[in-house]
Amino acid sequence: EPEVTQTPSHQVTQMGQEVILRCVPISNHLYFYWYRQILGQKVEFLVSFYNNEISEKSEIFDDQFSVERPDGSNFTLKIRSTKLEDSAMYFCASSVRRELETQYFGPGTRLLVL
Amino acid sequence: SQQGEEDPQALSIQEGENATMNCSYKTSINNLQWYRQNSGRGLVHLILIRSNEREKHSGRLRVTLDTSKKSSSLLITASRAADTASYFCATGITGGGNKLTFGTGTQLKVEL
Numbered sequence: 001e002p003e004v005t006q007t008p009s010h011q012v013t014q015m016g017q018e019v020i021l022r023c024v025p026i027s028n029h030l031y032f033y034w035y036r037q038i039l040g041q042k043v044e045f046l047v048s049f050y051n052n053e054i055s056e057k058s059e060i061f062d063d064q065f066s067v068e069r070p071d072g073s074n075f076t077l078k079i080r081s082t083k084l085e086d087s088a089m090y091f092c093a094s095s096v097r098r099e100l101e102t103q104y105f106g107p108g109t110r111l112l113v114l
Numbered sequence: 115s116q117q118g119e120e121d122p123q124a125l126s127i128q129e130g131e132n133a134t135m136n137c138s139y140k141t142s143i144n145n146l147q148w149y150r151q152n153s154g155r156g157l158v159h160l161i162l163i164r165s166n167e168r169e170k171h172s173g174r175l176r177v178t179l180d181t182s183k184k185s186s187s188l189l190i191t192a193s194r195a196a197d198t199a200s201y202f203c204a205t206g207i208t209g210g211g212n213k214l215t216f217g218t219g220t221q222l223k224v225e226l
Contacts (some may be wrong), residue, residue: 031212035214043157043202044216105157109138
């Protein structure tokens with residue numbers, strides 16, 4: 001069964017460094033998302049992406065964040081200058097269509113900013 | 115309170131018993147989805163129920179939706195130790211684009 005994959009599974013970085021989290025959505029899906037979950041807290045929406053542009057973003061998704069679909073398969077989240085509070089599990093998700101459709105999540109990347 | 119709150123926060127039952135988790139939300143929704151998360155792991159999709167549906171079944175799972183009360187319940191029948199996990203409801207809000215708003219989760223522990 002097709003699934004969303006994410007790399008790396010864990011990343012440790014120094015504050016102020018740039019990180020790129022990678023995702024391969026399910027191949028026939030058209031909508032892509034990033035969510036994050038700070039330890040012990042709710043899963044929070046960051047951004048949705050469709051047709052090579054951001055369709056919606058949350059207040060969390062500030063200028064330090066960017067997303068890109070560099071080729072036909074990968075979907076990346078870049079954090080330009082990491083902060084301690086960026087430490088979280090980051091989940092990529094994809095769906096076939098927009099509303100009324102299941103979003104399938106990847107296994108997540110655990111980011112630790114020191 | 116916030117969009118998507120599960121009740122109870124924690125539930126401990128014996129294997130073979132049924133587990134019921136509830137989710138309440140505040141605004142009008144397009145759909146409601148239930149996810150499972152094993153400790154520190156990814157989110158596994160369980161079931162999606164649309165706003166015009168009242169009940170759905172999938173294996174040992176039964177989900178109900180009451181839009182008049184803005185609430186949903188997830189019933190796991192004949193629970194197993196492997197069902198031990200956190201369960202989250204996530205709502206797709208009417209006019210809210212395609213983002214999901216997650217609840218706080220119910221931690222279910224099924225003991226042998």
